[in-house]
Structure formats: C-alpha cells, structure tokens
Amino acid sequence: MPASVFARFNRALVVWIAAFLSSGSIALWMLNRAGHLPPPPLTATNCIDEKFKFLHETTLTDRNLIAVGSSVTWRNLDFSAVDGRWKSLRPVNAAPCYLQIHQTAYLTEFLLDEIPTARVVVSVVSMQDFQNCSEDEKFFDSSIARRYISARETSWHLYFTNFRPRLFLQDVAKIRSMRDGTRNREPLVMDQYGSGPLTFTPPEVRSDRAATPECLKHMERLARELRDKGVAWVVVLLPPMPAWGRSYDPSGSRDLSWRQGVKAHLERTGTVVLDGRFGPAVDDNDFTDPDHLHWSTVPAFTRWIFRSLNQQSAIRAAFKDDASAL
CATH class of the missing domain: 3.40.50.1110 (SGNH hydrolase)
Structure with missing residues (x-):
C-alpha cells in the first residue's frame, strides 16, 4: 500500500479525533451552563462522584x-x-x-x-x-483522585477517559433535580x-x-x-x-x-x-x-x-x- 494512503489515513484520524474532542468539549460546556453536567466520572456512580466533586471544590x-x-x-x-x-x-x-x-x-x-x-x-x-x-x-x-482533589487538576479529561454513555445520559436527565433536592x-x-x-x-x-x-x-x-x-x-x-x-x-x-x-x-x-x-x-x-x-x-x-x-x-x-x- 502506498505511503500516501497511510498519510491520508493518519490525517483523517487526527481530524476525526480533534472533531470528537471539540464537539464533546462544547457539549460538556453547554451541559454545565444548563446545570445538567454530571460530576466527573471517577467511579461512574453519581453519589460517589458528586462527593469527590465536593472535596475537589472544598x-x-x-x-x-x-x-x-x-x-x-x-x-x-x-x-x-x-x-x-x-x-x-x-x-x-x-x-x-x-x-x-x-x-x-x-x-x-x-x-x-x-x-x-x-x-x-x-x-x-x-x-x-x-x-x-x-x-x-x-x-x-487513588492517583487520579489525588490529582483531582489535592492538586485541583482540571476534570474535563475524565469525561472522555471514563465515558460510559448510558450512565452519562441517565445522569444528564436527573442530576439537576438531584442537586436541588427535587428528587x-x-x-x-x-x-x-x-x-x-x-x-x-x-x-x-x-x-x-x-x-x-x-x-x-x-x-x-x-x-x-x-x-x-x-x-x-x-x-x-x-x-x-x-x-x-x-x-x-x-x-x-x-x-x-x-x-x-x-x-x-x-x-x-x-x-x-x-x-x-x-x-x-x-x-x-x-x-x-x-x-x-x-x-x-x-x-x-x-x-x-x-x-x-x-x-x-x-x-x-x-x-x-x-x-x-x-
């Protein structure tokens, strides 16, 4: 296979990854503005991750x-x-x-x-x-949690590295009402x-x-x-x-x-x-x-x-x- 084919494939892959990350970041920003962004998924269990979020902010x-x-x-x-x-x-x-x-x-x-x-x-x-x-x-x-809580490391990458679509979408639908006590x-x-x-x-x-x-x-x-x-x-x-x-x-x-x-x-x-x-x-x-x-x-x-x-x-x-x- 010609080298040019590999080059085109690599360029396409980079463009696809960049588009995915960009669109994902925009979606997270919009959910956060609307109050529907779940906590960073350290465990993908909302009541545990919400407590880690509290510790991160405290x-x-x-x-x-x-x-x-x-x-x-x-x-x-x-x-x-x-x-x-x-x-x-x-x-x-x-x-x-x-x-x-x-x-x-x-x-x-x-x-x-x-x-x-x-x-x-x-x-x-x-x-x-x-x-x-x-x-x-x-x-x-513990190494991820330590950077998140003690070093106050940004959490955006966690949404991509531990992404679980079904649980994430379920939490998007209910996280706001859980935080304000409606549920x-x-x-x-x-x-x-x-x-x-x-x-x-x-x-x-x-x-x-x-x-x-x-x-x-x-x-x-x-x-x-x-x-x-x-x-x-x-x-x-x-x-x-x-x-x-x-x-x-x-x-x-x-x-x-x-x-x-x-x-x-x-x-x-x-x-x-x-x-x-x-x-x-x-x-x-x-x-x-x-x-x-x-x-x-x-x-x-x-x-x-x-x-x-x-x-x-x-x-x-x-x-x-x-x-x-x-």
Missing part, C-alpha cells in the same frame, strides 16, 4: 475531623448542631454512598494521606455496611460540611440484610491502622428502626449479635464505639429508612454523639483547647 488543608463511611455516615451527621460548642472543630463529611466497610477503609486511608491535619475519624454504621466485603475494595483510582428520595444536596440531608416521608422499611464475618475483620484491620497512625476512630452504631425489626428481626437477636460483634472486634484497638440504642429515643417516624434518620432527627443524634465523646480521653486529647467547651 478547602481541606486544615480539617481536623473527617467523617468517612457509606451514606449511613453521609446522611446521619449534622455538624452545624455542634460547631459552635467545639471551638476548634473543623470537620468535613467525606462519606459518599454504597460503601461496604472494607471500601470505607480504602477511602479512609486515602483521605488521611490527603488531609494530614485530621486527628479524628467518625463513621456512623449500620448492618448495611457489613453485608458483603468480597468485592474489590479499590473502588476508585427527594435520592438527593445530592450537601450542606457546607458535605452532609446530605434526607427528608422524605413516610419511612420505608425496605429489605432484609445480615452482616458477614469477613467485614468485621476488615473493620478491625482499619482500627489497628488508625491506632498506629495516632488517629482516633469513633464508630457510631445507628439505632435500629423499630419497623425493620418487626419485619425481619422480631427477637432483635440478629441486630444485637451484629452490635456485639462490632464491639468485640474493636474493644482491643482503642476505638471509641457508641451504640445509638442508648442515644436519643427514636421511633419509626425518626427514620426515612433503616439506614438513615430523618434530617429533623439528625441534630439531636449528632449532639448526643459529641456529648458522649466528652467522656472519651482520646477525643479530649485530640481537641485539648476545647476541653472547657465540650
């Missing part, structure tokens, strides 16, 4: 407390309820959604590398976080700390679940790593939703076994464990579903957490200048 260099976990952490902490009482508290809720506890461990290790000022990690958990730890824990590329059962609304309120009613009982033993082992491994780094870990067990218990665990034995298992694996690591059963009294209307409190209940739950932490020497040591304000 100053993290002085944060001394980070909340990490699944949506059980994301949606069940309201730091504005305690901000004025803990004078040096500089929290960020870095929890996304859908994580199992081994994936929470992976994200926690990544965040502590990016936020070396963090002295305390808080994770609110439910049995949902302990169902299946057999999937790959590395649910995102109130899957909102991506976040407060200044990164927490994500849920406010829909009536509450949903949803499906059954059960913890698996390997997840507890992953949790204990993370606890030991945090202890070795001198970082205090606070694990808060969400109170059980009464309606879920009536439907799937009427004796309460499975819920109690899970709570005892968490405590047994953490008691020798120095981790602070708070059991929400002994927190503010709750009924079904205080929940949106078994894993999330209604946002109107979250402030009291958060205040109970921090009042309980006042009794913990490890936490008091982490916030020495707050001792009189706790």
Whole structure:
C-alpha cells in the first residue's frame, strides 16, 4: 500500500479525533451552563462522584475531623448542631454512598494521606455496611483522585477517559433535580460540611440484610491502622428502626449479635464505639429508612454523639483547647 494512503489515513484520524474532542468539549460546556453536567466520572456512580466533586471544590488543608463511611455516615451527621460548642472543630463529611466497610477503609486511608491535619475519624454504621466485603475494595483510582482533589487538576479529561454513555445520559436527565433536592428520595444536596440531608416521608422499611464475618475483620484491620497512625476512630452504631425489626428481626437477636460483634472486634484497638440504642429515643417516624434518620432527627443524634465523646480521653486529647467547651 502506498505511503500516501497511510498519510491520508493518519490525517483523517487526527481530524476525526480533534472533531470528537471539540464537539464533546462544547457539549460538556453547554451541559454545565444548563446545570445538567454530571460530576466527573471517577467511579461512574453519581453519589460517589458528586462527593469527590465536593472535596475537589472544598478547602481541606486544615480539617481536623473527617467523617468517612457509606451514606449511613453521609446522611446521619449534622455538624452545624455542634460547631459552635467545639471551638476548634473543623470537620468535613467525606462519606459518599454504597460503601461496604472494607471500601470505607480504602477511602479512609486515602483521605488521611490527603488531609494530614485530621486527628479524628467518625463513621456512623449500620448492618448495611457489613453485608458483603468480597468485592474489590479499590473502588476508585487513588492517583487520579489525588490529582483531582489535592492538586485541583482540571476534570474535563475524565469525561472522555471514563465515558460510559448510558450512565452519562441517565445522569444528564436527573442530576439537576438531584442537586436541588427535587428528587427527594435520592438527593445530592450537601450542606457546607458535605452532609446530605434526607427528608422524605413516610419511612420505608425496605429489605432484609445480615452482616458477614469477613467485614468485621476488615473493620478491625482499619482500627489497628488508625491506632498506629495516632488517629482516633469513633464508630457510631445507628439505632435500629423499630419497623425493620418487626419485619425481619422480631427477637432483635440478629441486630444485637451484629452490635456485639462490632464491639468485640474493636474493644482491643482503642476505638471509641457508641451504640445509638442508648442515644436519643427514636421511633419509626425518626427514620426515612433503616439506614438513615430523618434530617429533623439528625441534630439531636449528632449532639448526643459529641456529648458522649466528652467522656472519651482520646477525643479530649485530640481537641485539648476545647476541653472547657465540650
């Protein structure tokens, strides 16, 4: 084949690629202007990628407390309820959604590398976080996330390198209503700390679940790593939703076994464990579903957490200048 044919082919390929990138960039710009541009697809899961977008846009260099976990952490902490009482508290809720506890461990290790000022990690958990730890824990590329979050690298190229047409178009259609809270059962609304309120009613009982033993082992491994780094870990067990218990665990034995298992694996690591059963009294209307409190209940739950932490020497040591304000 003559060399001129290869030359024409290469020129055509370059022109085609340039046209694709140019048209794609224009389309992304137009979607962004219209408020329909999904977050950069680090994972192609919108509620995870939206949290990475929040972290990208947020100053993290002085944060001394980070909340990490699944949506059980994301949606069940309201730091504005305690901000004025803990004078040096500089929290960020870095929890996304859908994580199992081994994936929470992976994200926690990544965040502590990016936020070396963090002295305390808080994770609110439910049995949902302990169902299946057999999937790959590395649910995102840490090198890409590091450049995106810490180096504030531009994100446009991510739309091309991790492009998934079907998921992208689905998100284009709904991302705006998720961000403004119109889709109130899957909102991506976040407060200044990164927490994500849920406010829909009536509450949903949803499906059954059960913890698996390997997840507890992953949790204990993370606890030991945090202890070795001198970082205090606070694990808060969400109170059980009464309606879920009536439907799937009427004796309460499975819920109690899970709570005892968490405590047994953490008691020798120095981790602070708070059991929400002994927190503010709750009924079904205080929940949106078994894993999330209604946002109107979250402030009291958060205040109970921090009042309980006042009794913990490890936490008091982490916030020495707050001792009189706790």
